[in-house]
Amino acid sequence: MTLLRRVLQALGAMALLLGVCAQAAPLTVAAAADLKFAMEEVVEAFKARQPGAEVAVVYGSSGKFHTQIQQGAPYDLFFSADIALPQSLARAGLAASPVRPYAVGRLVLWSATRDARGMTLASLADPSITRVAIANPRHAPYGQRAEEALRAAGVWEQVAPKLVYGENIAQAAQFVQTGNAQVGVIAQSLALHPELQARGGHALVPEALHSPLAQGFIITRRGQDHPLAVRLAEFMQTPVARGLMLKYGFALPGEAAR
Structure with a gap:
């Protein structure tokens, strides 16, 4: 029984360590370049509510991110300027969440x-x-x-x-x-x-x-076990994040453009 207890304690300690490591691992976000200023403020507000969280955002072309994720690029979330691109990734089994609309540009x-x-x-x-x-x-x-x-x-x-x-x-x-x-x-x-x-x-x-600039995001398959990925996805639905999107001229999904 003593040996069994030690094994269980060791496994428990390992699980705890893995949980801490997952929390400490930086969150890597691929974001469309139109989000450059808005996302900087969103991340700042998010980190204020998640002490110690590390969030690295890479900005670029949505089409290139789409290709990179197909090729295994290490992004935990993908914020696209065209919702069709994360929808394509979801159909290919590369998303760990539903495709969520977040703005209209x-x-x-x-x-x-x-x-x-x-x-x-x-x-x-x-x-x-x-x-x-x-x-x-x-x-x-x-x-x-x-x-x-x-x-x-x-x-x-x-x-x-x-x-x-x-x-x-x-x-x-x-x-x-x-x-x-x-x-x-x-x-x-x-x-x-x-x-x-x-x-x-x-x-x-x-x-x-022109056709609408409906924008959407996903948690990628790589980010499915990252707790911060889920929390940032949830944070995008808060009044704080939505207010920042409005500040930078985005319309919110389902609402009239300003």
């Missing part, structure tokens, strides 16, 4: 050097505008919607030769910030950041010109 015209508040997509055909930044439509949902909108507005042929492509929507905004493009078709969530707001106004692109 908006496209805007933004410039660091001119007042974009009165601009429309037709304005981009003006010969004085020689470089226009968008995210790469091959793998970035905001780039795909920008191309859709430009085609629907009837200015694609005039604007296409002027386009400079960012690997993601944050890089497209950076091109405008640094003068490598005069105007960008970017995410409203980026244009609302104080640093960008201080350098130029923005104008909403009519939603009727």
Whole structure:
């Protein structure tokens, strides 16, 4: 009995140690680049409620994250700018949670050097505008919607030769910030950041010109046993997290856009 008791105690200690290690392991999040500013505040608020939690967020193109997760990339959660991408992963058995909608994004015209508040997509055909930044439509949902909108507005042929492509929507905004493009078709969530707001106004692109930017996330199969993955997923439903999404211009699923 003494030997059995020792074995059970050892197993109990090991289970406790594994639980502590799981709690201590950093949470790795893949997040669409349009979330750059909003997610930073969400994570800060989350960590205030989870003392000692380590959360590492990698920002980039949703399409590239989708491919990387298929190839075994070590992300515990995936926040996509297009809900179709986590839905695809879920169908492939790579999700450990339901696909959860968390926001609806908006496209805007933004410039660091001119007042974009009165601009429309037709304005981009003006010969004085020689470089226009968008995210790469091959793998970035905001780039795909920008191309859709430009085609629907009837200015694609005039604007296409002027386009400079960012690997993601944050890089497209950076091109405008640094003068490598005069105007960008970017995410409203980026244009609302104080640093960008201080350098130029923005104008909403009519939603009727492109398919919706419905955004969703999953806990990946890799993150299924990480307790912080579950807690962050739950935190996204709280008034604090939802308020931060509204702050950066996102509409909440099932609610009217502002």
